[in-house]
Amino acid sequence: SQQGEEDPQALSIQEGENATMNCSYKTSINNLQWYRQNSGRGLVHLILIRSNEREKHSGRLRVTLDTSKKSSSLLITASRAADTASYFCATEQTDSWGKLQFGAGTQVVVTP
Amino acid sequence: DTAVSQTPKYLVTQMGNDKSIKCEQNLGHDTMYWYKQDSKKFLKIMFSYNNKELIINETVPNRFSPKSPDKAHLNLHINSLELGDSAVYFCASSHTGSPEKLFFGSGTQLSVL
Numbered sequence: 001s002q003q004g005e006e007d008p009q010a011l012s013i014q015e016g017e018n019a020t021m022n023c024s025y026k027t028s029i030n031n032l033q034w035y036r037q038n039s040g041r042g043l044v045h046l047i048l049i050r051s052n053e054r055e056k057h058s059g060r061l062r063v064t065l066d067t068s069k070k071s072s073s074l075l076i077t078a079s080r081a082a083d084t085a086s087y088f089c090a091t092e093q094t095d096s097w098g099k100l101q102f103g104a105g106t107q108v109v110v111t112p
Numbered sequence: 113d114t115a116v117s118q119t120p121k122y123l124v125t126q127m128g129n130d131k132s133i134k135c136e137q138n139l140g141h142d143t144m145y146w147y148k149q150d151s152k153k154f155l156k157i158m159f160s161y162n163n164k165e166l167i168i169n170e171t172v173p174n175r176f177s178p179k180s181p182d183k184a185h186l187n188l189h190i191n192s193l194e195l196g197d198s199a200v201y202f203c204a205s206s207h208t209g210s211p212e213k214l215f216f217g218s219g220t221q222l223s224v225l
Contacts, residue, residue, distance in 0.1 A: 031212065042116070042202055042216030043155075086153060092211060098143075098167055100211040102155035 004032075004089045004103030012109045019076040021106040023089030024069075030092045032065055032072050037086045037105070046074075046087075051094075079110045115139050118203045118217035125193055126225055133188045133220045135203030143167070144186035145204040145214065146178060155202070161186055162209045193224045 007022045023032070031050045035043040049056045049065045049072065056063045062075040076083055086105040093101065118135040125131055137144060145168075146158040160168040161180040175191045186203060203217040 030210075033213070035214075040219075042204075042218045043214070044216070045213045048212055088155065098160060098162075098209050098211060099157055100214060101157070102147075104152055104154040107153075 004091050004101060006087070006089055006103045006106040008106060009104070010107045010109075012111070013079055015079060015081055015110055015112050017079055017110075019079050019083070019108055019110070021074050021087055021108070023072045023074070023103060025072075025089075025091050026070065028094040029067075030094055032063075033090045033092075033100070034061075034063060034072075034074050035088045035090060035102075037088065039085075043088060076108075079108075081110050081112050084108060084110045116203055116205055116215050116217040118201075118220055120220060121218065122221050122223075124223045124225065127193055127195060129193050130189070130191045131193060131222070132190070133201055133203075133222075135186050135188070135217060137184055137203075137205040137215070139205055139207075139215060141205040141207050141215070142183055143206045143209050143211070144180065144183070145206075145211075146186065146188050147202040147204060147216075149200040149202060149219070151199070159186075159188075160209075160211075167209060190222075193222075195224050198222055198224045 033048045034046045037043045060077045065072045088105040090100045090102045116137045143162045145160045149155045159178045164180045177189045180186045200219045204214040
């Protein structure tokens with residue numbers, strides 16, 4: 001069954017604006033990761049946040065994790081046209097070692 | 113150099129045929145994976161191998177058979193292809209069996225006619 005679900009499914013913003021997308025999951029996790037997929041390409045790892053962490057930053061990316069609500073958010077600040085891609089959250093459940101489960105992604109379009 | 117490379121990039125074939133997708137990683141990783149991405153972009157794990165040993169085998173029809181000749185290679189053979197097998201198949205690797213950061217290939221788009 002699908003573990004992570006991203007919201008919204010699609011997001012369209014102007015360059016310079018911030019983009020926020022959310023991920024909800026169902027069961028206890030060891031960590032949650034965010035990946036980016038450009039059209040026709042493989043997924044690229046962006047950031048990992050562990051279950052005992054609440055917030056993490058990497059460049060223009062900010063990830064939060066609320067384990068009580070089983071949800072995470074990814075914020076991209078000062079977006080650029082090059083940020084146009086699909087963004088996926090993925091979780092490693094505590095009872096499924098070695099298995100990373102993905103949602104269906106949020107498609108982000110950044111227009112100049 | 114490409115870290116995770118898979119071939120072919122596109123595969124168009126008729127129902128009932130047998131086909132293979134090859135994957136190689138030059139990262140020195142111990143674990144490799146096959147994922148299937150459907151038309152709605154939902155990505156689902158199929159198999160994982162750690163040092164040539166099968167670790168994860170999801171509910172995948174036995175027409176799909178992975179083979180790992182060494183820890184740098186994980187190939188996927190599909191027998192008796194069906195229309196529903198049409199998807200993008202991604203190979204990935206990680207340093208250890210814990211998938212804390214996966215490196216993905218660029219995908220193989222399989223179209224079964």
